[in-house]
Amino acid sequence: MNFHILTLFPEMVMGGLSTSITGRAMEKGVISVEAVNIRDYSRDKHHHVDDAPYGGGAGMVMQPGPVVDAYEDLCGKLGKRPRVIYMTPQGRVFNQKIAQELAEEDELVFLCGHYEGIDERALELICTDYLSIGDYVLTGGELPAMVMIDCISRLVPGVLNNEVSAEVESFHDNLLEYPQYTRPEVYRDMAVPQVLLSGHHKNIEEWRRQQSIRRTLERRPDLLEGANLSKKEKKFLEGLLETQELAQNGDESDSDPREM
Numbered sequence: 439m440n441f442h443i444l445t446l447f448p449e450m451v452m453g454g455l456s457t458s459i460t461g462r463a464m465e466k467g468v469i470s471v472e473a474v475n476i477r478d479y480s481r482d483k484h485h486h487v488d489d490a491p492y493g494g495g496a497g498m499v500m501q502p503g504p505v506v507d508a509y510e511d512l513c514g515k516l517g518k519r520p521r522v523i524y525m526t527p528q529g530r531v532f533n534q535k536i537a538q539e540l541a542e543e544d545e546l547v548f549l550c551g552h553y554e555g556i557d558e559r560a561l562e563l564i565c566t567d568y569l570s571i572g573d574y575v576l577t578g579g580e581l582p583a584m585v586m587i588d589c590i591s592r593l594v595p596g597v598l599n600n601e602v603s604a605e606v607e608s609f610h611d612n613l614l615e616y617p618q619y620t621r622p623e624v625y626r627d628m629a630v631p632q633v634l635l636s637g638h639h640k641n642i643e644e645w646r647r648q649q650s651i652r653r654t655l656e657r658r659p660d661l662l663e664g665a666n667l668s669k670k671e672k673k674f675l676e677g678l679l680e681t682q683e684l685a686q687n688g689d690e691s692d693s694d695p696r697e698m
């Protein structure tokens with residue numbers, strides 16, 4: 439998978455993505471990340487890439503020329519016209535399903551805006567997708583692009599050492615991941631659940647599924663509707679729902695670890 443980021447801040451995206459797992463994947467050659475500096479395509483003698491909005495208003499708007507030229511130049515080098523994803527809070531909200539779909543592509547272009555955005559004509563000419571990372575407004579598209587590239591990369595074969603972990607983790611099958619423990623066996627009087635020390639793989643598997651269901655019910659009940667549960671697991675969930683009702687009637691509130 440080859441990622442291309444059109445940005446005014448190449449050092450920001452390259453610095454972040456060259457670190458940790460994505461950095462290792464770049465070294466191994468299973469992904470590549472290239473930042474294209476939009477400013478390099480300014481035809482202005484002062485290398486300006488923005489100007490005041492027609493019709494008035496606050497801030498500056500990125501001009502269409504440098505953005506479109508940066509993309510066209512890239513297309514010429516690649517010999518194809520890859521999908522262009524514009525980072526914007528006005529887009530569809532990115533999720534694991536969208537990540538899986540994008541991970542099928544060979545090349546992806548992420549367009550990062552700044553200031554008050556990019557001239558609409560550039561977007562009309564080159565953008566195929568409009569994506570957001572959530573309902574809040576950031577100062578630019580670089581962090582959203584890094585978030586999406588990180589998420590898509592871990593679905594690319596060879597990026598994670600452990601191939602199964604990309605599947606099992608949170609959101610696979612619409613269930614959140616079960617809790618994990620490592621040494622020491624007892625920490626501040628808190629013991630690791632006994633079943634995990636038993637070596638009984640079937641029981642461990644069953645316990646983990648139950649913990650996933652419990653956790654999803656507590657933290658993201660909206661996900662449960664799309665979860666694929668066995669008959670036995672549905673019964674387990676019903677049991678949890680009953681105790682939840684009882685707890686609510688007893689007016690039990692969430693505990694705060696700071697009060698411990």
Ligand code: ADE
Pocket residue numbers: 525526527569570571572573574575576577578579582
């Ligand atoms: N640019 C500014 N805010 C954004 C967001 N929430 N998602 C994607 N791009 C953005």
